[in-house]
Amino acid sequence: MNILDKIVADKRIEVDLKKGLIPLKQLEASVLFDRKSTSMSKSIKSGSGIIAEHKRRSPSKSVINQKVSVQEVAAGYENAGVSAMSVLTDGKHFGGSLDDLLLARASVKMPLLRKEFIIDEYQILEAKAHGADAILLIAAVLSKNEIKSLSETAKSIGLDVLLEVHNEEELHKSIMPSLDMLGVNNRNLKTFEVSLETSKKLSTIIPNDFVKVSESGISNIEAIKELKPYGYEGFLIGENFMKTDNPGKSASEFIKSLK
Numbered sequence: 001m002n003i004l005d006k007i008v009a010d011k012r013i014e015v016d017l018k019k020g021l022i023p024l025k026q027l028e029a030s031v032l033f034d035r036k037s038t039s040m041s042k043s044i045k046s047g048s049g050i051i052a053e054h055k056r057r058s059p060s061k062s063v064i065n066q067k068v069s070v071q072e073v074a075a076g077y078e079n080a081g082v083s084a085m086s087v088l089t090d091g092k093h094f095g096g097s098l099d100d101l102l103l104a105r106a107s108v109k110m111p112l113l114r115k116e117f118i119i120d121e122y123q124i125l126e127a128k129a130h131g132a133d134a135i136l137l138i139a140a141v142l143s144k145n146e147i148k149s150l151s152e153t154a155k156s157i158g159l160d161v162l163l164e165v166h167n168e169e170e171l172h173k174s175i176m177p178s179l180d181m182l183g184v185n186n187r188n189l190k191t192f193e194v195s196l197e198t199s200k201k202l203s204t205i206i207p208n209d210f211v212k213v214s215e216s217g218i219s220n221i222e223a224i225k226e227l228k229p230y231g232y233e234g235f236l237i238g239e240n241f242m243k244t245d246n247p248g249k250s251a252s253e254f255i256k257s258l259k
C-alpha cells in the first residue's frame with residue numbers, strides 16, 4: 001500500500017467514527033455555518049496569488065515546524081499579503097486539526113482552504129462549520145462521480161473548490177463546471193518526487209475558465225517567474241515558509257521580492 005492509500009484508509013475510519021460522534025445537524029447548527037464565504041479564486045486573481053500553508057509535519061519531511069502557533073502564522077501570512085491560507089487539518093500524517101482551522105478563522109479575514117483528504121460530504125460540512133472558504137479535492141483518490149457530487153455539495157454551501165491533479169488521466173476525468181481552481185501538484189503523492197515540469201506539462205490542457213494553481217516544491221521567486229508564462233495565477237507554498245522561525249516574515253519577504 002502506498003502512503004496515499006494508507007492515508008485514505010485511515011480517513012475512512014476517522015470519518016465513520018466522527019459521523020457517530022457529531023451528527024450533521026450539529027455541524028449545520030454552528031455559527032460559522034451561516035458565515036458568508038470569501039471567494040478564494042477571486043482573491044487569487046486580484047492579489048499576489050500566493051497561497052501560504054500551515055503545515056507542521058508531513059510524511060515526506062517529518063517535522064517542519066512544531067513551535068509556532070497557528071494564530072501567529074495566520075496573522076503573519078495575512079499581513080504579508082498572501083491571497084489565501086491553506087490549513088492542513090489531517091492529524092495523523094500532518095499534525096493538523098479542525099481546531100487549527102477554527103483558530104486561523106478567528107485570527108484573519110482572508111480566504112481559508114481546508115487542506116484535507118476529502119472522501120465524504122460530511123468533511124465538507126465540517127469545513128464550512130469550522131470557517132473554511134474553500135476545499136481541496138484530490139483526483140488521485142476520487143472517481144469522476146465522486147468529484148462531481150462532492151464539488152456540487154461544496155458549491156451549494158458557498159465554498160470554492162480546488163481540484164488537485166498530477167497527471168493527464170486525472171485531469172481528463174476532472175474537468176467539470178462545479179470546480180473553480182485546478183491545482184497541479186508538483187509532488188507525486190505516491191512517490192514524493194517533486195518536479196515543476198508537471199505544472200508546465202499539464203498547463204496546456206487545463207481550460208482557461210479555471211484558475212490555475214501550481215502546488216508544492218516552490219522554494220524561490222524564480223519558480224514563480226518560470227510558471228507564470230504557463231498561465232499559473234496561484235502558487236501553493238508550505239515548507240518554504242513553515243521551515244523558518246517566522247513563516248509570516250518569510251512570506252512577506254517573498255511577496256516583496258515578487259513585485
Ligand SMILES: O=P(O)(O)OC[C@@H](O)[C@@H](O)c1c[nH]c2ccccc12
Binds near residue numbers: 215217218239240
Ligand atoms: O510544502 P510544499 O512543498 O510547498 O507543498 C505545499 C502543498 O502543496 C502540499 O502540502 C500539498 C499539496 N497537495 C496536498 C494534499 C494533501 C496534503 C498536502 C498537500
